[in-house]
Amino acid sequence: MEFFIRHKAIVTLVSSFLFFTVSLSVQSSTFTLSVEGLGSLFLMPFQKGYNFVQKGAQVMWAGFTELDDLRAELNQAHLKLQEYEAATEDFTEIKCENERLRSLLGLKEQVVYKSVAAQIISKDPDNWFRTIVINKGSSDGIRINMPVVAFTGEQKAVVGKVIEVRGSISRVQPLISPTMKVGVRLQGSRYPGLMEGYSLNSGLCVVDYINKSALLNKGDHVITSGQGGIFPPGLLVGTIEETLVLESSAFKQAIVRPVIDYNHVEELFVILKIPDLDLIELIERH
Amino acid sequence: MNVSYIFTAIILIVSLVMQGHSSFDVLRIGGVKPDIAFIAVIYYSYSFGSFYGEVTALVSGFFHDSMSNAPLGLLTLPKVIVAFAVGLMGRAVMKTNILTIIPLVFGASVLKGVISLLLCMIFHEAGFADIAYIILPESFYNALLAIPLFLVFDKIYENELGREGNY
Numbered sequence: 001m002e003f004f005i006r007h008k009a010i011v012t013l014v015s016s017f018l019f020f021t022v023s024l025s026v027q028s029s030t031f032t033l034s035v036e037g038l039g040s041l042f043l044m045p046f047q048k049g050y051n052f053v054q055k056g057a058q059v060m061w062a063g064f065t066e067l068d069d070l071r072a073e074l075n076q077a078h079l080k081l082q083e084y085e086a087a088t089e090d091f092t093e094i095k096c097e098n099e100r101l102r103s104l105l106g107l108k109e110q111v112v113y114k115s116v117a118a119q120i121i122s123k124d125p126d127n128w129f130r131t132i133v134i135n136k137g138s139s140d141g142i143r144i145n146m147p148v149v150a151f152t153g154e155q156k157a158v159v160g161k162v163i164e165v166r167g168s169i170s171r172v173q174p175l176i177s178p179t180m181k182v183g184v185r186l187q188g189s190r191y192p193g194l195m196e197g198y199s200l201n202s203g204l205c206v207v208d209y210i211n212k213s214a215l216l217n218k219g220d221h222v223i224t225s226g227q228g229g230i231f232p233p234g235l236l237v238g239t240i241e242e243t244l245v246l247e248s249s250a251f252k253q254a255i256v257r258p259v260i261d262y263n264h265v266e267e268l269f270v271i272l273k274i275p276d277l278d279l280i281e282l283i284e285r286h
Numbered sequence: 287m288n289v290s291y292i293f294t295a296i297i298l299i300v301s302l303v304m305q306g307h308s309s310f311d312v313l314r315i316g317g318v319k320p321d322i323a324f325i326a327v328i329y330y331s332y333s334f335g336s337f338y339g340e341v342t343a344l345v346s347g348f349f350h351d352s353m354s355n356a357p358l359g360l361l362t363l364p365k366v367i368v369a370f371a372v373g374l375m376g377r378a379v380m381k382t383n384i385l386t387i388i389p390l391v392f393g394a395s396v397l398k399g400v401i402s403l404l405l406c407m408i409f410h411e412a413g414f415a416d417i418a419y420i421i422l423p424e425s426f427y428n429a430l431l432a433i434p435l436f437l438v439f440d441k442i443y444e445n446e447l448g449r450e451g452n453y
Contacts, residue, residue, distance in 0.1 A: 009336035009370060016344060016366045020359030024409045027357035039352025043303065047353075050303045124354045125305035127318045127420045128402060128412070131355040133306075163355070171355060179411055201317035201419040263311040 037166075044169070047122050047133075113232060115149070115269040116140050121169065127201060131163070132172040134268055138165045145275035147231045148172050150260050150268050157236040157259035158182070158224060159268055172268065175205055175237065175258050183227035184237055189214050192225050195237065195256060203262065205238060210252040216243045222256050229276030290446050297326050297442075298346045306353050316423040320431045321395070323350060327369050328394050328432070329439045333447060336373025343369040357409060364401035368394050382440070384433060391432035395425035 004011050118134035136142055148159040160180060164171035173180050178197040184207055185192050191214040193207040207222060220240045226233025236259055244253040301322035304310055313319050323346045331339020347362025354361060372394050399421030406412030440447065 009340060009373065012337060012340045012344075013366060013370045016340070016363065020363040020366075023359045024357055024363075024405065027409065036352045036358050039349050043299070043349055043353055046299055046303045047306060050307055054307060054309055120308045122303075122306035122353065123308055123311070125302055125323070125350060126321065126354055126356070126361060127424055128361070128406060128416075129355040132308075173355070199413070199415050199419050201416075201423075203317060263314055266308060 048135075051119075051121050113271045113273045115271045116142065118170075118268050118270055120266055120268065130174055130177055130262065132160070132174060132262075132268075134170050134172060134270070135168065136270060137168045137170050139167055140270075141272055142170050142270050143274065145230050145277075145280060147235070147271045147273060148268050149235060149271060150265050152259055152261070152265075155236055155259055157238070158231060159260050159262075159265065161230055162270060170270070174262050175260075176203055176262060181228075182231060182237065183225040184222050185225040185233075186210070186214060186216070186240075187221040187223045189216075189220075192227070193222075193254070195222070198255065203257070204241065205256045205258060207254045207256055208251060210254060212245070212250065212252055214252060216240055216252065216254055218242070222254075229279035230273075232271065232273055290443060293442055294326075294330065294342060295345075297439075298323055298342065298349070301326060302346065302349055302353060315427060318420060318423045318427060320427040321424065322431070322435070324365060324368075324395070324398060325391060325428055325432050325435050326439070327365055328372050328391055329436055331369040331372040332376050332390065333439075333443065335376060336370045339369030339373045340366050360405050360409065361402065363405065364398040367401055368398045371397065382436065387432050387436055388429045392425050392429035395428040396421060399425060 116136050118136040118140075120132055121135050122133045124131050134148075142162055142165050144162055144165055146162045148161060149156050150159045151157075158175060160172045160174040160177070162170050163173045174197075175182065175195070176197045178199065180197055182195045183192065184195045191211050193210040195205050195207045198204040198206045210216070218240055222237045222240065224231040224233055224235040224237060238256040238258040240254045241257045242255040244255065246253065305319065305322060310319055327339060327343045327346055330342045343365035344362060347365045348358075350356075350361045350365075351358050372390070399417070403412055403414075403416055403421065406416075
């Protein structure tokens with residue numbers, strides 16, 4: 001016993017090494033997940049409290065400093081509203097025409113999904129992971145693998161997908177994560193590709209398996225293809241930054257900058273689209 | 287010493303919650319943010335020895351893993367190893383000034399980064415590019431931020447340091 005007390009630093013080091021090596025080897029076991037869950041449960045009130053205080057201070061500060069900006073934005077919003085009201089008539093006409101043509105061509109009607117607005121409570125505190133925790137969970141109808149979008153200006157774009165759900169919170173994996181894979185399509189040329197995170201802190205993604213005959217230009221939009229069972233088709237993902245043509249590969253690659261800036265996004269929308277579990281399982285198995 | 291335990295717990299929880307909040311992203315430089323909880327661990331290890339540093343590293347690492355998407359141990363184990371190493375050359379060996387704090391925290395951050403990279407490569411996903419994208423920028427950032435933080439911690443733990451003859 002005296003040996004352990006005298007060499008407590010070395011004993012702690014060795015026992016920590018052994019324990020965490022085993023824990024990392026069985027990382028998806030019930031034990032490690034529930035231990036992490038307990039830690040998360042302990043910290044959650046502090047996180048929510050800090051979020052509440054920070055948001056309150058932000059709102060108070062904005063009350064003092066942003067009054068003039070708000071007035072200008074309100075005027076702009078009024079003008080935009082008038083424009084949109086004028087455009088509604090044209091839109092209704094186009095929608096009717098679109099529905100008529102779809103029925104003539106025998107195409108299935110596009111599904112419109114409901115969504116739940118959520119606020120970011122916290123992000124990964126380290127630089128090795130980039131997940132986001134939001135304040136909505138299973139009690140709000142959120143399930144694993146539901147798509148998450150956000151607005152930047154007037155554009156709606158993909159943020160990522162839900163990877164963990166608890167009662168009142170969920171964890172979102174962003175597009176820039178290297179473990180995230182999304183089926184995409186080039187909006188102009190309609191060529192498909194597979195997108196994944198480029199590197200942890202680059203904030204970029206890479207689209208692979210693009211046909212070599214596809215013409216790619218900087219600034220071209222990339223949208224979701226709807227294949228893969230998670231994301232509905234046609235959601236904006238990002239814009240092409242650079243094209244890579246490798247002699248050794250039969251395909252082109254494109255470096256894509258996501259439309260959503262993960263450092264500044266605050267409000268997200270979870271699309272309540274039930275994921276196609278059979279398809280996801282089939283894809284993950286390969 | 288009880289008061290210092292409470293201070294330590296408060297510092298660790300506050301730094302982790304701050305780091306995890308979206309407003310902390312404004313501090314990102316070159317895509318990385320500093321690890322305040324880790325700087326605190328180095329301070330405890332440097333000032334009070336390996337064992338105190340290891341225990342702090344275990345507690346902070348456990349909560350860090352819980353808040354993050356990391357599997358249990360991926361962020362804790364590197365901290366414990368670094369806390370042990372830093373504790374071996376504490377205040378008794380290296381006197382506190384800018385010339386010792388910066389290399390100490392930089393070296394410790396690089397060591398933590400390399401161990402994290404190896405663990406990520408074995409148990410998760412990572413590449414050698416992360417040395418340039420994460421490890422080096424974070425180490426520089428930690429080293430610079432350590433100077434004011436060490437001064438603040440010295441003030442908080444003035445009595446404890448005086449008792450151990452280090453102040």
